[in-house]
Amino acid sequence: MSKTFKGKPLSPGIAKGRLVFAFHVRSEGELPSEVGFVDEVRRFFKALGAARKDLELMKARISKSRMQKEVFDVIDVYLMFIEDPTFADFVVEQIRAGKPAYVAIKEYFNDYADRLSSAGDPYLRERAKDIKYVKRFLLNKLFQTEIDWEEVSGRGEILVAPFVSPVDIVNVVEKGIKGIVVEKGSETSHTSIVARSLGVPMVKLEDATEKLREGEVVLIDGSEGKVIVEPAEGYQERPVIFKEIPEKEELPVEIYANIDFPEEAKILKELGAKGIGIFRTEYMFLVRRDWPSEQEQERYIRKLLKHTGDLLVNIRIADLGGDKVPVYAEGIRELLDYRGIRFFMLKEDLFRIHIRAVIKAFAGRTLRLLIPMVSDAYEVRWVKKVVEEEIKSLDHPPDEVVYGAMIETPAGVLEIRKINQEVDFVSIGSNDLTSFMFGIDRECRLPEYLDPPNNMAIVESVKRIIRVCGAERVTLCGEVARSTKYLPYLLSSGLKKLSVNPAFIPELRSWLSEHLN
């Protein structure tokens, strides 16, 4: 008899086949606790070398005709961690102190992930999960407990696993596996991004390894999040055929990217992004153990500029506070309730360090400086005054400074006329604006009755900003910028610039090309 389990959709498409189970996590109880230094260091470097080799091979094997850019990017993030000398130094140091390599690897990545998750930001929490995948990938290499692809292939077409890494997805495609059911995963994890890029349907089903049986024939629907055991005839298998990115196609709307880490800038050109709508500098604060020095901040921003070429770059002043509080900010935690620019107005000493680093990184170039959470023109004037003072004290200033205000509070919308007189451009932060407009947590979805056309609060706010500032000066950022519920109303109101997470650019381009050209 047919039976349906409802899970979560992670990657669209429909696939049917026999289930094959893959378990690849060994319990730590089986591991030796006493290790010799030389042997353990050798074992660690062997695992590191094998991991690097695998990642390079993956890159070479991915078909060039696919939308492989995102996959490359994910693999680069893995390589970045694996090749980071501070990671190897840390592990060797811990082995010297008598710990097994696997404990040291876990400590390093758990600590990193904890720092990201404790920031409270949902996007950062996703990155924390990605970091845990890098950890598992390395531990699997260390213990040689990876998915045994020889064992899996030929025994089934739908893989069931507690979790899979992005690298596993590449193997899945190569071994002719048509779909995946995982127990752990989320829509925005690297694994899901890679599955969507390579057209592999994927569903998350809690306790899948208990609910399902190896060898059963199932159909998974990655758009609906369903797993149907013994499906009735009639459901059509439907792998998703992704449109190639319409690279050359000129759209009447410009697309920019919101990015969090310098490395993300590498793929923007190929994705067709005109530039970086927001570079969220706060992540350099959030992944650390203490306040970064001026030199460290400058180095970090210069790292971004190495990858941006001639792309437009809006550097956002760190939007600290709210759900983005560094773990080390104990003594001033309550000041961070003021969020964004208001926090720095209370901690001018920290702001001067931050802004000097930004100004110095842009020596001899145009600095487009975006101010977060602007609710009043005074906040812009305050930033301009400090920036001008700091520029005077430097030998190599930027060629020019262009100011932008992020409008993400109802007060900012209502004060837009005065704010606009102080800035050269405006970015609408639709995530925070939605949250403050409706009094709802950023992580919650609005109930449907608050969507347009029923409730036009966000649409009317955007229209008002465009009317006052002119569409050329306005970019819409955040989730609303890729929401097909909102876009028809916003684009017909003259909106011309959108800025979204790079992972969503291909589907946004496809949607726009279908609906606008």
Ligand code: PEP
């Ligand atoms: C927003 O609020 O919509 C936005 C883009 O900024 P962030 O998500 O970084 O708060």
Ligand code: MG
């Ligand atoms: Mg915001």
